[in-house]
Amino acid sequence: MINTKRQEEIFFKILMIISICVIMSILLFIIGTVLYKGLPALDWDMVSKLPGGGFYLGKEGGVLNAIIGSLYLISGSVVISLTLSVPLVLFINFYLPKKSVFASIIRFSFDILFGVPSIVYGAFGFALMIFLGMRASLLGGIIAVALLIMPIMVRSFDEVTRLLPRDLPDALLSLGATKYEMSKVILRQLMPGLVTAILLAVGRGIGDAATVLFTAGYTDNLPNALNHPAATLPLSIFFQLGSPVEEVQNRAYASAVILTVIILILSFSARYFSSKYSKNKI
């Protein structure tokens, strides 16, 4: 009896360790490949200059236009999807009754949207732009990416919101707070969860090529207006990787390194500010 229990324990422990090893080695392999091929091609010109040979295909210059474009694009879409997601999540959690059918329908539809491939968002954005008579532009890309990341933001923020103990809203309501006043305090408590939701959304949005292919377009110039096309890092990787020249291909890996570093910086700084901001969290 005791023996089987011990065997059980050992078996599952080994299983867990194996799965950690598999996952970590895949991750390390990806990062290793990117660094191995990318680092030699990465120099200061890559991050500080515009492409030299037209649509990234040359060996000269850099991908500054794509770095700036990606940052503009993701900030724009985070702002848009944040202003839509946060009120939605607060509404379905605190304004609708707990067992609301409507809330379940909303959650369900966001689950479906979550699984929609990004190329579909791109195609939808493109159709919408044609309907509105817009050309490929930064604004079009922002809207398409905002649509892409909204389900991620809503569902991950919703999950942490549902875990909030009912004590806090009850305490606030019993003090005579209105629902709006209550939501403001709750939002402070949920700040770390919201930051996680934003980071997940940024991670998906900044690295997605299919959404921006038709909507944001591509250009060798810095994005200078909302209605001009904007370059993005995923597309620059895509084009460079498609080149038959090995040196250009390696530049794609260098771009990937840049993209990874950007996500790393964003996520560390977001964590830092959220922990600073939520020091009073209960």
Add this chain to the structure above:
Amino acid sequence: MNNPGLAFVSDVFEDYHNKTILMKLPSYHTISIRNLNVYIENQHILQDINLTIPEKSITCIIGPSGCGKSTLLRTLNRMHDDTPEVKINGQVIVDDEDIYGVNVNVIDVRKKMGLLAQRPCPLPMSIFDNVAYGPRIHGLKKRKAINQTVIQYLQYVGLWDEVRGRVRNSASKLSIGQQQRLCLARGLAIEPEYILGDEATSALDPISTKKIEEMFVKLKEQYTIILVTHTLRQAKRIADYIVFMYLGKIIESGSTEEFFNNPKKQLTRDYLSGSFS
């Protein structure tokens, strides 16, 4: 009519059932519940509750788990508003006004009732802001007035000396007993007329429990206090009046002395002797 014992419960609601003239109650600062029925998803949780809570005294609602004590307490400050499964019939008259009436603002109702929950739940802000929160949302703006209010209530619950140098620190760093006193101060700062306690000491250690109990005894000079409690001994220690509930009904109610020394119903005797809990 300052003697609240005179107006207590059993006499009054028997009269009410006999459709005789209702005894004129001391109307100010009392809660009177008339023919209250509460259903949750078609289950009859509270049945024909008729009760008058006397002012400036401690009324303890006791009874086994699931008898509807907490539901009754939450009915008093309309905390069921957000759960549409809960259907409420009857009247809850607070200060001469039915709080379930048509033109009643729920915020005003809740402002009159300070609720102390089972587990302390400090707001995610500093100790100072916790106490200042209520006055602020109810329109107190002047810095000086807010400072004064916060200090006053922190002193009142005996927390001021303990937290003096660190009122700007997070409230979650306090011990659980301190948190509960902070919650009491926070509730008092909105200047309620009633204090509702939902097993307010059940999560606390004996020393913190004693502090809170002493606080209640002190508070009854100014407030009408209604406590739901699980411990008979606590009710015996601090209550002036006892309401005993079982399966959604009020079985017996009366002054503490009479209730414990001379219970009238068999069910009460069984409960007091510990045959069920």
